[in-house]
Amino acid sequence: MKDGFRQSMAWLHTWTGLVVGWVLYFVFVTGTAGYFHHEITRWMQPERPLVQSQALGLDESGVAVEHALTRLEQLAPVAASWRITLPQLAPASRTWQELAIRWEDMPQPGHDWGATGNEQLNAQTGAVLPAEAEPRATSGGRGLYRMHYVLHYMSFDWGIRIVGVCTMLMLLAMVTGVIAHKKIFTDFFTFRPGKGQRSWLDAHNAVSVMALPFLLMITYSGLVFFLFTYMPAGRDLLYGSGQDGRTAFADALHEHGEHNHAPIGRPLAPLAPMLAAAENTWGPGKLSSITIERHEGEPPEIVLARQQQGLDFWNTPKLRFHAETGEPLPEEPTPGGSAVTTQSVMLNLHEGLFADTGGRWLYFVSGLLGCAMIGTGLVLWTVKRRKRQGEGAHFGLRLVEALNVATVAGLPLAVATYFWANRLLPVELADRAAWEFHTLFAVWLGTLFYGLARPLPRAWIELLWASCAAYALLPLINALTTDRHLGVTLAQRDWQLAGFDLTVLGLGAIFAIMARKVTRRVGKAATQPPAETNRQPAPPAAAANRGGAA
Amino acid sequence: MSKNTKTLTAGYRWAVASRVTAATLGGYALTSAATVLLALIWPIPRAQALLSATMLSFAVYTVAVLWVFSTRSHLRAWAWLIGLTAVLSALAWAIERGAAA
Numbered sequence: 049m050k051d052g053f054r055q056s057m058a059w060l061h062t063w064t065g066l067v068v069g070w071v072l073y074f075v076f077v078t079g080t081a082g083y084f085h086h087e088i089t090r091w092m093q094p095e096r097p098l099v100q101s102q103a104l105g106l107d108e109s110g111v112a113v114e115h116a117l118t119r120l121e122q123l124a125p126v127a128a129s130w131r132i133t134l135p136q137l138a139p140a141s142r143t144w145q146e147l148a149i150r151w152e153d154m155p156q157p158g159h160d161w162g163a164t165g166n167e168q169l170n171a172q173t174g175a176v177l178p179a180e181a182e183p184r185a186t187s188g189g190r191g192l193y194r195m196h197y198v199l200h201y202m203s204f205d206w207g208i209r210i211v212g213v214c215t216m217l218m219l220l221a222m223v224t225g226v227i228a229h230k231k232i233f234t235d236f237f238t239f240r241p242g243k244g245q246r247s248w249l250d251a252h253n254a255v256s257v258m259a260l261p262f263l264l265m266i267t268y269s270g271l272v273f274f275l276f277t278y279m280p281a282g283r284d285l286l287y288g289s290g291q292d293g294r295t296a297f298a299d300a301l302h303e304h305g306e307h308n309h310a311p312i313g314r315p316l317a318p319l320a321p322m323l324a325a326a327e328n329t330w331g332p333g334k335l336s337s338i339t340i341e342r343h344e345g346e347p348p349e350i351v352l353a354r355q356q357q358g359l360d361f362w363n364t365p366k367l368r369f370h371a372e373t374g375e376p377l378p379e380e381p382t383p384g385g386s387a388v389t390t391q392s393v394m395l396n397l398h399e400g401l402f403a404d405t406g407g408r409w410l411y412f413v414s415g416l417l418g419c420a421m422i423g424t425g426l427v428l429w430t431v432k433r434r435k436r437q438g439e440g441a442h443f444g445l446r447l448v449e450a451l452n453v454a455t456v457a458g459l460p461l462a463v464a465t466y467f468w469a470n471r472l473l474p475v476e477l478a479d480r481a482a483w484e485f486h487t488l489f490a491v492w493l494g495t496l497f498y499g500l501a502r503p504l505p506r507a508w509i510e511l512l513w514a515s516c517a518a519y520a521l522l523p524l525i526n527a528l529t530t531d532r533h534l535g536v537t538l539a540q541r542d543w544q545l546a547g548f549d550l551t552v553l554g555l556g557a558i559f560a561i562m563a564r565k566v567t568r569r570v571g572k573a574a575t576q577p578p579a580e581t582n583r584q585p586a587p588p589a590a591a592a593n594r595g596g597a598a
Numbered sequence: 599m600s601k602n603t604k605t606l607t608a609g610y611r612w613a614v615a616s617r618v619t620a621a622t623l624g625g626y627a628l629t630s631a632a633t634v635l636l637a638l639i640w641p642i643p644r645a646q647a648l649l650s651a652t653m654l655s656f657a658v659y660t661v662a663v664l665w666v667f668s669t670r671s672h673l674r675a676w677a678w679l680i681g682l683t684a685v686l687s688a689l690a691w692a693i694e695r696g697a698a699a
Contacts, residue, residue: 056668057668060664216656219660220663223664275652279659281630281631281634282633282651283652286634286637297645300643300644384646385642387642387646388646391653
């Protein structure tokens with residue numbers, strides 16, 4: 049650390065990166081999958097129907113809303129609130145949403161909220177839709193995605209703290225990494241393949257710089273999700289620690305007052321003009337939901353909300369009307385000022401729910417580049433040291449090498465077996481969802497032992513081929529166990545389900561390419577004449593490691 | 599940072615351990631104090647100021663850690679961390695007292 053600023057930054061980069069690299073790789077793999085977690089869940093619940101309907105025109109919406117109001121009047125004539133959600137391709141889940149109603153009863157004395165209920169209706173006839181067949185028990189894509197911030201086999205509080213510490217170290221590793229590279233822009237255009245450690249460094253630089261804006265954004269915004277858990281000093285001192293302080297702060301920030309509901313019923317004013325107003329304001333098919341409620345001391349109101357889109361995803365524009373007269377009501381100001389706006393933009397950027405299909409793929413690819421950055425960084429650490437220490441290396445180095453192969457090549461294999469378990473475990477199995485996770489972690493642990501037991505180059509090649517097979521065969525397993533296979537999903541143009549099968553085929557191809565590259569490098573290193581090897585000291589282990597980069 | 603682990607002296611190891619502790623704990627204390635002070639002096643409603651200051655705190659922490667690892671000696675890092683934390687805390691305390699009085 050006495051060796052000057054850049055050197056101390058490089059030191060900090062190396063060590064912050066190493067200690068949390070494996071956890072971060074897990075976070076990046078599961079988080080990247082999370083950008084498609086609704087699609088993954090759909091695939092993991094093959095019992096769900098293949099439905100794709102059309103959004104309604106203005107007149108049809110009017111009919112649907114009348115059906116919904118009639119049903120709500122039967123079910124909850126006096127309620128705290130009614131909500132009607134129109135049939136649509138729901139932006140957050142990208143799944144088809146039927147006409148739905150939801151109501152909340154008036155709260156019992158001493159309670160803040162009343163009991164709620166919901167139903168789905170046929171938009172044309174108003175008939176109650178039968179509940180969907182109960183799908184198999186699975187945590188689905190959401191379970192995979194949730195692990196990227198709460199991990200598994202531990203409490204929520206521990207999970208978010210561990211991930212928080214790792215994220216902070218990742219932020220440090222990235223900033224120091226940028227500082228340590230004086231020629232970051234030139235380095236970006238430099239790739240010297242087949243040169244062992246140097247090639248690793250070039251690959252690490254290239255993927256890191258390419259995804260740098262995404263990575264900085266995702267890391268910093270990740271910290272903002274649980275910011276008062278990580279940095280509670282301000283809130284504890286200014287508002288008090290504990291639940292009371294938390295509530296006081298939230299009320300002050302969002303300007304919540306006493307929020308008592310007065311009972312409502314079917315509105316007197318006709319809704320058709322309001323639907324027309326919504327279509328005029330937002331365009332056809334953009335109206336998402338209609339809420340009827342009344343705050344104590346105010347007139348009953350009808351609130352029309354636009355579909356979620358853009359960076360104000362969770363705070364969509366609304367139109368408010370008086371439920372008795374149909375008069376428009378003034379807009380409600382959004383509380384919280386620039387601070388809350390900044391926070392919600394950061395969180396929305398992180399979640400990426402606003403992104404359309406193309407944007408979602410961009411997030412996915414950026415996430416994979418993040419995985420590649422961590423993978424190449426971890427391997428670089430061992431290649432550097434293996435070169436210095438040779439065969440008589442420390443056990444620590446051997447352990448890191450095994451952890452690297454088990455993480456970089458083994459974790460993707462483990463994730464693939466999560467999907468295998470979904471198809472192969474008996475549907476009636478008790479704790480089925482938990483066993484899907486046990487499969488993932490058992491396989492992952494297995495790859496660690498495998499990495500310790502096998503010679504390193506062999507472990508890399510074999511685990512990469514295993515990952516390739518595990519992904520490439522998934523569509524086949526799917527076809528053998530369900531009727532939601534490519535033959536059906538492609539014919540029906542169900543791109544979500546077909547997309548899953550096609551994506552895992554693509555992943556299988558990527559692992560095949562990686563495995564072949566490693567095999568070639570190992571073969572080359574083994575057949576090189578000794579003199580050559582001396583001049584270019586890339587031991588087989590170092591060469592073998594290169595496959596993890598792609 | 600050294601070529602060979604065998605040449606690392608005990609003194610060097612202690613200096614590194616001290617620096618890591620300074621960065622982790624000392625940096626965190628300094629960041630906490632800075633966050634509170636920033637929340638108090640930011641001229642927007644207090645809850646919003648607190649949210650903004652806390653969102654910024656991770657950047658403050660990052661800079662503090664970088665500084666601890668780049669400064670000349672670990673003792674110097676400790677001295678500055680403790681001194682700055684004390685000054686920022688005292689300022690925050692004085693402002694809060696002044697506002698309450």
